[in-house]
Amino acid sequence: MPELQLLDSLHNGPRFSVTTPLEEVEAAAATTDVLVLEFDAFRDGRGFSLASVLRERGYTGRLIAAGKVLPDQARHLRRTGFDAVELNPGADQATWRRMDGAFSAAYQDAVDPELTIWERRAAARAAPNAELPIAPTEAELEALADRLNTELESADAVTILKAALDPSLGLKAAAISSFGAESAALLHLIAKEDAALPVVFLETGQHFFQTLQYRKQLTESLGLSDVRLVTPDAAEKADLDARDDLWKTDADACCDLRKTRPLARATVGFTALITGRKRHQNATRAALKPFEVLDGVLRVNPLADWAAEDIEDHLTAHALPRHPLVEQGYLSIGCHTCTRPVQEGEDARAGRWSGMDKTECGIHLGRREPIAA
Structure with a gap:
């Protein structure tokens, strides 16, 4: 994909403020092969919208961004259809280049031809490989999840896990674990079935x-x-959280940077991910099924119907090591910045992001837009 061109001088073509009505810009676009869109404020996103609409409606001329734009916006300019940007006096081209290439994957479609991470996954699964079976499509996984949920409606965790790892399904499986308060139960079951199964720790x-x-x-x-x-x-x-304090101002952005994005990169090629989620943990998981499809990948939840007592019984019966923070009241354990002990009467995940309108880090919520650079 062509890089965003960096211009040290002003262009003489027609210039429009990004506040200009779309109809006027489109009328000008019909008579010129160059348009300059001037951003009046760093936070004004109308220029991105104008460029995107022009491209979607067939404009093939040159689009140049000017005015109050930042290096952080380089990739957004390029992905929404801009070919070049007029640099402000004193601007550092190296910074613009670095920010334009700061991200290696796209998480949503745009007018540019760049493949999203989800499309890359699909391409990887569909690539010819003489040694591996072709991975199931998302529709096939949905049908598989429905079938397994019906067939294994009353099955225990071991049976659910065995079904997910059945070679005849042609799945490439891995597990996700936080190595938190209850993680030993699921990891113990996995170890008994296949100790070599990849386990992803963020x-x-x-x-x-x-x-x-x-x-x-x-x-x-x-x-x-x-x-x-x-x-x-x-x-x-380095670009988004150099001081390690993003969690203070935007916990969702921090989780996206430290969990959602890394997990998406690390699990490309896997068609099944095993998790330790349970219905009892909070209200958002109350309807959790053993099998579900998220972003084209089968999510397997063998412990979906386990209560806290079931976890305790399993840990005790098999003399499994306990997370040392549990005895201090931490019943769900994430990053130290956003986790506190649980008080009596609270659900197990009440200590996560306490005081915020947030209950999940995002890795189990499906496709999300990336945080702004």
Whole structure:
């Protein structure tokens, strides 16, 4: 894909403020092969909308952005249809280049031809491979989830897990684990079935020290041989959260940077992801099914109907190591910045993002737009 051109001088073509009505801009576009759209404020998104609509309606001329634009917006300018930007006096071209290439994947469709991460996954699954079966389509996974939910309506966790790992289904499976308060139960079941199954751990850089130690302890005690530590992209973190304080101003953006994006990159090619989610954890999971499809991947929830007592019974029966923070009242454990102990009478996840209108980090919510650069 062509880079965004950086212009050190003003262009002589027709110029319009991004506040200009679309009809006027379209009328001018019909008579010229160059348009300059001037942004009057850094936060004014109307220029992106104008460019996108012009491209969608067939304008093939050159679009140039001017005025109050920032290097952070380079990729958005390019993806919405701009070919070039007039740099403000003193602007650093290297910064613009770096920001234009700061992201390696697109999370939503735009007018440019760049493939989204979801389309890349589909392409990877459909690529010819003589040794592997062709992965199921999303529609096929939906049908499979419906069938398994019906057939295994009253099945126990082991049966659900075995079904997900059945080679005849042709799935490429991995597990997601936070190595938190209840993680040992699911990881124990996985280890008994296949200790070499990939287990993805999102190393956000803000975990409790106890969680990191517990991960090592549990990995060794269960004999898990493929625990994958997935970190945020270094360039994204440097640009978006260099001071490690994004969580204070935008917890959703912080989770997107440290969890959602890394997980999407790390799980490309997998067609089934096993999670430890349970209905009892909070109201948003009350209708959780053992099998569901999210973003073209089968999500498997073997412990969906387990209550807190079931977890405790399993941990006790198999003498599994406990997360050291549980005895201090942490019943659901995420990053230390956004986790507190649970008070008596609260649900198990009440200590996550306490005081915020937020109950999930986003990795189980499906496709989301990326945070703005």
